[in-house]
Amino acid sequence: MGRYDWEEKQRQRQGESSGSNGGWWLIGVVAVGLLGAILLIGYRDAFTGSSVASSSAAPPAARLSQPVATPLSVAQQPSEQPAAAKPASADVGVTAQTHFDRCAEMRVTCVVDGDTLWLNGVKIRVADYDAPEISKPRCPSELALGQRATERFMELLNQGPFQLTMQGNRNEDRYGRELRVVMRNGKSLGDTLIAEGLAHPWVGHKLPWCN
Numbered sequence: 001m002g003r004y005d006w007e008e009k010q011r012q013r014q015g016e017s018s019g020s021n022g023g024w025w026l027i028g029v030v031a032v033g034l035l036g037a038i039l040l041i042g043y044r045d046a047f048t049g050s051s052v053a054s055s056s057a058a059p060p061a062a063r064l065s066q067p068v069a070t071p072l073s074v075a076q077q078p079s080e081q082p083a084a085a086k087p088a089s090a091d092v093g094v095t096a097q098t099h100f101d102r103c104a105e106m107r108v109t110c111v112v113d114g115d116t117l118w119l120n121g122v123k124i125r126v127a128d129y130d131a132p133e134i135s136k137p138r139c140p141s142e143l144a145l146g147q148r149a150t151e152r153f154m155e156l157l158n159q160g161p162f163q164l165t166m167q168g169n170r171n172e173d174r175y176g177r178e179l180r181v182v183m184r185n186g187k188s189l190g191d192t193l194i195a196e197g198l199a200h201p202w203v204g205h206k207l208p209w210c211n
Contacts, residue, residue, distance in 0.1 A: 100157045114149030125177035127167040129190035129199040139210035149198035156189045
């Protein structure tokens with residue numbers, strides 16, 4: 001084989017090798033392009049899905065701007081049970097026919113003892129006489145007389161309408177009881193109790209009932 005033939009065969013081999021390498025290079029370029037396209041499509045789908053999920057989960061801007069109602073604190077909550085109003089003062093004037101019983105646990109209109117009563121939720125101490133004690137008597141005879149005075153006072157009250165008047169300028173005593181004189185037909189009911197020996201005239205202090 002001559003030198004020329006040998007060189008020619010070398011050039012052919014190099015050409016075949018170059019052609020083969022060129023083919024592999026082209027295949028590589030195509031493969032990389034396809035892989036990039038696949039990755040791009042996947043990224044686009046993932047981004048689109050996350051955007052849709054975010055838009056469905058997020059509230060509209062108008063809804064976000066609405067004020068959120070907060071629960072009232074205990075101090076701000078309205079009271080379900082308003083405080084009971086203090087009973088009105090015992091009116092001075094004629095009182096309609098009212099039935100009295102002895103006072104028990106509920107005290108609205110009743111008789112406590114011979115000189116104390118409740119009228120429409122107001123406690124009244126009769127101002128012009130003093131009757132024997134029944135809550136803290138100093139002797140058995142005072143208790144017995146006090147029971148009689150209580151029953152008699154209740155009987156007098158139940159005989160018909162009466163009038164409440166004030167004596168002097170004092171409206172209440174030191175215990176918060178309103179001071180009134182109980183009148184009927186221009187006469188104090190206390191005058192009857194005093195005449196029957198069931199009360200003492202009020203002289204600014206209590207007089208003894210025990211010997």
